[in-house]
Amino acid sequence: MTRPTARDRLADLGFVIFAAVFSLVTAEEALAGRELSEQALFHDSLVGGLACAALFLRRSRPVPLAVALLVAGMFSHFVTGPALVAVFTVAATQPLRVTRWVAAVAVAPLPVFLIRRPDAPLPVFTSGVVYFALVAAACGWGLYVRSRRGLITELRDRAERAEAEAQRTARESIAREMHDVLAHRLSLLSVHAGALEYNAGASPDEVRRAAGVIRDSAHQAVEDLREIIGVLRAPAGADAGERPQPTLADLPRLAAESREAGASVGLDLAVDDAGEVPAPTGRTAYRIVQEGLTNARKHAPDSRVGVRVGGAPGTGLEVEVRNPLGAAGRERAIPGTGHGLVGLAERVRLAGGRLEHGTEGSEFRLYAWLPWNPPRTQPTPGVPS
Structure with missing residues (x-):
């Protein structure tokens, strides 16, 4: 008592x-x-x-x-x-x-x-x-x-249980974000460093350009890591002043980064106005493509990657990434965490969509469907919405 x-x-x-x-x-x-x-x-x-x-x-x-x-x-x-x-x-x-x-x-x-x-x-x-x-x-x-x-x-x-569950969900979300961002940046670093290692006869301009990309990628990775740590340290509800999150409109920039690393990326963005896609849906689609490109660099670095994104309000947004299967036993492959697709499936599920991945013939296919609700009609002036 x-x-x-x-x-x-x-x-x-x-x-x-x-x-x-x-x-x-x-x-x-x-x-x-x-x-x-x-x-x-x-x-x-x-x-x-x-x-x-x-x-x-x-x-x-x-x-x-x-x-x-x-x-x-x-x-x-x-x-x-x-x-x-x-x-x-x-x-x-x-x-x-x-x-x-x-x-x-x-x-x-x-x-x-x-x-x-x-x-x-x-x-x-x-x-x-x-x-x-x-x-x-x-x-x-x-x-x-x-x-x-x-x-x-x-x-x-x-x-108390709801608060603990919310904290666990927040930690998982931050862990997924850290994996997606850093895996992409570090894979770019590995590709460029590997090119310098094997291309002993590269010209000074090529070496300078590769070194610049490595420096920029490392700097960007540090900035991403600092941002995530800032979110972790910020009090609940405080404005951490974080940089804008990626959206669907940033996909061309993402594809350009991969091309600069020597990858062959074909992007088919069949969306009339990417800015109309809801921000959470666009961010999830961006992370799907980012993970697909990262996996392609790890397992099939010399193959062409096809990216297709399309959809409309009411029907949903489709995201597909295809690349040929990599050669078995490839030496010095970029190591992976083994949790990329697992975390991606969880991210898509939380967004209300579905994720499929696997081999189709001689290709690896990553496909996701995300809900895209139709835009709300604007209220008539003087009439309460």
């Missing part, structure tokens, strides 16, 4: 005050029709005071306290307030099975009371019925508090 906090102690004190005030305020009406001597009234009040003080035990011994106060409440009106608090505590903190037993103890004397005192004065009869009604109300209120507390706990657990 956890140690009570200062707030718990204040709540206990509040319940003690409530029980005492309730017993005092209702004493005159409850004791009407009963002739008690001053000594009996003193003893009755003393028992009520002890019952109120006993409420400080309601957290450690709720069930024995409730049973004892319910029994004492049948003989002393001043125990009624503490008994209500004890019943409420049991209903709010204990299992339903225990609460049912305590409720049975509270209600059991009611038939006896009604049978033994059929001719009791109206005030006495009414006070007895009201007592049992109050006990039932305290039990019901405790069950409500217990249910509400359980609901709050469940909602808090759900929120």
